[in-house]
Amino acid sequence: MNIIAVDIGATNLRVALFKDNKKTKELKIQTPKDNPSFLSKSIINMIYELSPDRDFNSIGIGSIGPLDLKKGIIELAPNLGLKNIPLKDPIYEEFRKEVYIANDAMAAVWAEKTLGDGKDKDDLAYITMSSGIGVGAIVDGNLMVGRRGNAHELGHAVVKFDSNFICGCGRLGHWEAYAGGKNIPKVAYEMAKEWKGEKTQGYNLAINGNLTPEKLYDLARKNDEFSKSLVDLLNIVHAAGISTLIAAYDPEVIYIGGSIYLYNEDLIKPYLLKYIPKYSALGVPEIKMCSFGDDQVLYGAASIAINPPITIKKFNILK
Template sequence: MKNFVIGIDLGGTKISTALSDLDGDVKSQITIPTDAHEGEIPVLNRIIETVEYVLKTGNLTTDDIRAIGIGSPGPLDAKKGIIITTPNLPFKNFNLVEPIREKFRLPVYLDNDANVAAIGEFMFGAAKGTENMVYFTVSTGVGGGAVLNGKVYRGNTSNALEIGHTTVVSEGPRCGCGNLGCLEAVASGTAIGKRGREAVESKVETSLKKYSTVTSAEVFKEAAAGDDVSKDIVNTALNYLGIGIANAISTFDPEVVIIGGGVSKAGQIVFDKVQEVVNKRCFKAMAEVCRIVPAGLGTDAGVIGAVALAIVESK
């Protein structure tokens, strides 16, 4: 009986691989450095070694394994199993699925880390038991994933839920993607840090000026300590995040919206402000029943998500 799966969380600094049963109970796990600078084939071989390791330490063989799931930064082509390009990994238009499938003679599934996080939350986290959920990750950038009608939704070119690049301010600040007023340009951790540094360089009085380096962490800290400029920056960014989430609720009418990523760690202030905006902007019928909650999976979210990907795709 094939009652186990393997999940691989492929990141720029480390590879984390777990062997799990179909309830998400991890039997064996390993985390090693990616050593991305070594190039495509060495990193591929390191991934394969982690799979062999968890099989061995879990006292299982490939006969016990239903599938392997891999979460990776994108952009990637989930259908073809190709990593197109990504800043911190060596792979360029590299088919990561094929060599691993051939090596272990198992079904292998690849997806971007936002989708994998969404699937993980859907199966084992804060969206367990729902049919329709949207996942926002708010940190350096703003990304997303969704499970709709009980299935992960990827869209036509695997690029669905590029929710960080929806427009919330039509002539707003320039986003890294080139456009104006993207959600990411006004609500990401990067945007909050940038607004903080602009304040430091300006004539306004702000306690941010005591720091040599200002990121979103300092802005949240000084806002909590009562600095008006920091409070204003945080409030503005969270208002836009609220608009982005309100738009997602009006669009998807989900049971739950999950907020993960660094900015969500700033705590209750994030959820209070987002809820306030949603209550103001969404139809009552949807706003009242949709829960807006932090991610339920902790530091192992990536690898548990990859386990979940393997389970849902091999069903």
């Protein structure tokens, strides 16, 4: 079976051809941000480049959101600054192939269940720690989707109800507002304004709004006092968010991916295991790195097309 898999991220757009559950070819460009219609046009062009003869069975898309699966659109992409981005209709009209759409983290957890480490598990969750915070969950073997496709949007769970930190979605106090990669420089700046310790390299970058996630974790690993304190704060935020996830879904295992976690597990996982018990009334499930690394969402997109869950299929069946 040949499948086209699409990973729509806040930074990159990736399209790959899968044969027999394995990625064989891939294209990557910067995600278009200028016009809502450019995204589907770019995907169509990339599909033709990968498969000029249209020799594939169906198309799976894992996308940032929130989504409206009834309409087949990205309803809001805060990290792109765009709304109401059409996906399903233009791609279906072009290829007349089945098109299945899911949130990227929702697709990623389905990859674990159908192709990865979670094949023998019926209760599992996935978290992406990247530009934003995304969550996907499977409960009793069923992929959680919801009425429009947003039952997983726990990156927008409130971790501090009296916060002034504005998330990209425009609301206050969200997990992503603190720990999403795009928001970390703002959090660092606010922390630097109140900092009483040594004015380290991390502090100097933060007070000028330039402490990126990459620099933050690199400096924390080098024992920079300010950076270590900020990483500790972010780990507490993650623990609070994950405790909400545990209360919502009661998973046996949580898989984590996304660039921030994949490259910094040593500075995150031990502290999640330390802090989650302070917040979770249901204990701490097993926490593992995701099975497919940087390709997790691509494998997720492929998995929803290879073996469409009924909760996705109800939205994505052909007209």
